[in-house]
Amino acid sequence: MRLHTFTVTPNNRKVEAFVRHFDLDVEIHHVSFKDHETKTPAFLALNPMGKVPVLVDGDFRLWESNAILTYLGTKFPATHSVPTDARGRADLDRWLHWQSCHLMPAMGALKTADDKDLAAVTPLLQILEQQLAGREYLLGDLTVADFAIAAYLMTKLGRQLDYSQCPKVAAWVARMAALKGFVATQVKPPPSAA
Ligand SMILES: N[C@@H](CCC(=O)N[C@@H](CS)C(=O)NCC(=O)O)C(=O)O
Secondary structure, eight states: OEEEEOSSSHHHHHHHHHHHHTTOSOEEEEOOTTTTGGGSHHHHHHOTTOOSOEEEETTEEEESHHHHHHHHHHHOGGGOOSOOSHHHHHHHHHHHHHIIIIIHHHHHHHHHOSSOOGGGGHHHHHHHHHHTTTOSBTBBBOOHHHHHHHHHHTSHHHHHSOOTTOHHHHHHHHHHHTSHHHHHTOOOOOOOOO
16 A cells, blocks of 8 residues: 655644554655646546545555545554444544534634634634543544544644643643654654754
8 A cells, every 4th residue: 555645734644643653554655745746647647636645555546534544444453443333433434524524624714814813713622622521532542533633733723722721632632642653743843054
């Protein structure tokens, strides 16, 4: 399997962090945006959207980061990261859709707003705070949903949010950031010019 990805963005980092956390047998290829690699005919044959991440497994090409996460979690059952019972799987899908349909648009709107009202995301943090009551991870045990959502809160914008009313979320993000996969995908600051 080969993962085409890019280090910096949360949709890419969530997948690479998952692969690296579990040491999955997946080759990682970082695309070059500078060279417009995602707009080449060869890349568009993998993903007509011209976006990363993309997973190639034999003749199967899969794009959309959350679909890639659940595919990897299913292909590597030893990760125990995708529940196999109907309700557990539906619960997982709920949080993956919540990330795509609510958290990502809210943070995207905030990113481009002239007047950055960070409090706009607070109601979403409170939803997470409730979910984490009595749980170490979002569904209890570590699943791909933790990777999908935590990656957003580790972005520059995510780190600026006010967690004072959401201590469980803050502690969970810290736990996630300490996982091997997220440590391995941390973007290092450029070396100082001094
Ligand atoms: N919903 C998609 C979003 C993919 C996406 O927007 N990828 C961005 C980086 S986060 C990209 O490749 N942008 C390059 C471009 O649009 O040219 C997912 O979750 O995988």
